[in-house]
Amino acid sequence: MVKIADIREPSTSVNILAKIVSxxxxxxxxxxxxxIYHYGILGDETGTIQFTxxxxxxxxxxxxxxxxxxxxxxxxxxxxxxTVGSGSEVxxxxxxxxxxxxxxxxxxxxxLKTSDPYVTVTGVITGVSSRETEIKGEKVTLYSGxxxxxxxxxxxxxxxxxxxxxxxxxxxGARVTEFNGRLSLTVGRQTEILEASEPEIQMSRNHLIxxxxxxxGNVSFSGIPVFVGERSGIVTKCSECGxxxxxxxxxxxxxxxxxxxxxCYFTLEDGTGSMSCYLEGDTLxxxxxxxxxxxxxxxxxxxxxxxxxxxxxxxxxxxxLSIRNExxxxxxxxxxxxxxxEISQELLEGD
Numbered sequence: 001m002v003k004i005a006d007i008r009e010p011s012t013s014v015n016i017l018a019k020i021v022s023x024x025x026x027x028x029x030x031x032x033x034x035x036i037y038h039y040g041i042l043g044d045e046t047g048t049i050q051f052t053x054x055x056x057x058x059x060x061x062x063x064x065x066x067x068x069x070x071x072x073x074x075x076x077x078x079x080x081x082x083t084v085g086s087g088s089e090v091x092x093x094x095x096x097x098x099x100x101x102x103x104x105x106x107x108x109x110x111x112l113k114t115s116d117p118y119v120t121v122t123g124v125i126t127g128v129s130s131r132e133t134e135i136k137g138e139k140v141t142l143y144s145g146x147x148x149x150x151x152x153x154x155x156x157x158x159x160x161x162x163x164x165x166x167x168x169x170x171x172x173g174a175r176v177t178e179f180n181g182r183l184s185l186t187v188g189r190q191t192e193i194l195e196a197s198e199p200e201i202q203m204s205r206n207h208l209i210x211x212x213x214x215x216x217g218n219v220s221f222s223g224i225p226v227f228v229g230e231r232s233g234i235v236t237k238c239s240e241c242g243x244x245x246x247x248x249x250x251x252x253x254x255x256x257x258x259x260x261x262x263x264c265y266f267t268l269e270d271g272t273g274s275m276s277c278y279l280e281g282d283t284l285x286x287x288x289x290x291x292x293x294x295x296x297x298x299x300x301x302x303x304x305x306x307x308x309x310x311x312x313x314x315x316x317x318x319x320x321l322s323i324r325n326e327x328x329x330x331x332x333x334x335x336x337x338x339x340x341x342e343i344s345q346e347l348l349e350g351d
Contacts, residue, residue, distance in 0.1 A: 001067075005046035007080055011073045014082065018042040019098045022117075022175075023062045041117045042068075042082060043100030048117055050076075053084035057092070065096030079115040102190065104173050110151040110212050110219065112185075114178050121185065122170040122196050123149030125156070128163045135159065146217070147171065147185065151207075153218035158187035168196045181322035181329075182215045206316070209273035215328070217320035222338060223270035225277075225310045232264030233303035234294055235280075260294035264306050268317065268330075277317060279332040287335050314338045 001017050021041040028035050038053040040062075051071075060066060069089040071082050084090065107119045128145040143158040145165075156163065156174070172192040174185040187193065206220045237243060238250035239257040250256055263280035285291070288309050290302075319332040 003046040004042065004044045004049045007049060007073050007082070009073070010075055010080070014071045014073050015067075015069050016042070016044070016071070016082070017065070017067050017093070017096075017098075018044045019100050020060060020062050020064050020066060021048060021100060023060070043098075043102070045099055045101050047101050049080065049082055050115065050117060051082035051084060052076075053088075053090075055086045055088065056084060057090050060090060060092055065093040065098055067091040067093060076115070102173055108151045109147070109149045109154050109216055110207065110214065112154065112176050112183050112214050112216065114176050114183070116176055118173050118175055119185075120170060120172045121147060121149060121154075121174060123147040123153075123168070125163050125167045125169055126165065128165045130162075143187075148218060151219075152212070152216035154216050155182070155184040156187060157184060158191075160189065161187050161191065161193065163187070163193075167193075170194045170196050178215070181324055182217070182320070209268070209270050209275055211272075212321065213328075215321045215323045218318065219321060219330075220316060220318040220334075221268060221270060221275070221330075222314065222316045223268040224312060224314050225266040226269050226274070226312070227267040228307045228311050229265035230303075232266070232306045233262065234297060234299045235261055235263045237261050262288070262290070262294070262302070262306075264310070266310055268315075276327065276329045277319070277332050278329065279317075279335060283333060283335065 001015050004016065004018065007014065019042070021043040023038060023040040025036060025038055028037055038056040040051060042049050042051050068082070068084060069091070071084050071088045073080055074083055102118050104118050104120045105116050107116060107121055109121055109123065112119065124147065126146050126148065128143060130141055130143045133140055133142045140160050143161065143163045145156055145163050146153050147156050156171070171185065171187060172194060174187055174191050177184050177186055206222060209221055209223065212219055236245045236258045238245050238253050239259050240253040241250065243250060245258050249258060261281060262284045263278070264284060266277050267274055268277050288305055290305070314337065316336050316338050317330065317332045318334040319330045321328055321330050
């Protein structure tokens with residue numbers, strides 16, 4: 001049996017005794033057929049490692065001790081990962097006990113990735129709220145909020161461990177997760193929340209597009225919109241859920257009133273890369289300087305106004321990133337025009 005800390009190179013034959021630290025189920029489509037696979041984190045007394053299982057017994061649960069035979073170790077996203085295939089054997093050890101040594105890498109929020117299962121981040125906690133929930137039959141207080149380290153912001157969820165509004169803290173051993181194309185951090189019982197002794201964090205987060213490859217929030221980029229979507233302009237939304245509607249109305253709320261709004265899509269380039277941006281509502285109206293009645297406005301004229309105000313005009317955008325179909329997308333919540341000189345200077349400073 002090999003220890004997790006000793007798995008450093010790819011191998012076609014790996015046998016380990018480990019604890020299932022986390023276990024998730026997902027679907028995969030190949031050649032028109034859909035299959036179920038499992039993924040998660042394995043741990044032993046020397047460390048943790050991610051795994052993917054294409055064949056996995058349904059009796060195994062999170063927290064179980066298992067012996068994995070004839071697995072492989074492969075490089076995925078620059079990290080070693082265990083693969084449990086059809087030729088592997090998973091043996092449940094019902095009487096087994098194991099203390100897992102968790103390894104924590106210090107990370108800036110903009111650099112967070114799910115390939116680092118547990119990390120330490122330092123930033124300011126804001127937007128704290130709480131609610132009661134139930135997990136495995138036990139009532140637990142779920143605390144939610146954000147942590148911002150000056151490079152980006154990410155949502156945090158804490159099960160039973162209070163979060164303090166405005167605290168400048170280090171979260172040691174927080175777990176990186178992804179849901180709906182966005183990253184978040186989970187604080188568990190083994191996570192330490194320590195008051196940070198570093199100087200006050202500077203909330204400056206203007207980046208080059210190539211620098212940020214993770215779906216984090218509250219990041220800024222300066223660039224030039226090179227393409228504005230054809231459907232940018234006046235849209236209709238459901239008054240109940242806020243989703244876009246067609247001529248037949250909202251599928252979930254067919255009797256709800258349709259309301260007019262503004263939205264646009266555009267591609268932003270900064271010389272180092274490009275990304276899709278989405279902007280709507282009052283933020284777009286303010287940027288366009290539009291204060292009229294959308295119900296009486298000409299859709300063609302509004303579309304032309306959006307194109308004229310955005311296309312090839314240097315701007316700075318701030319918003320939240322998500323990944324859709326393997327490409328980065330920003331939901332913009334702040335936008336402003338800048339000069340060509342400003343964007344050139346920022347690109348030089350980025351070098």
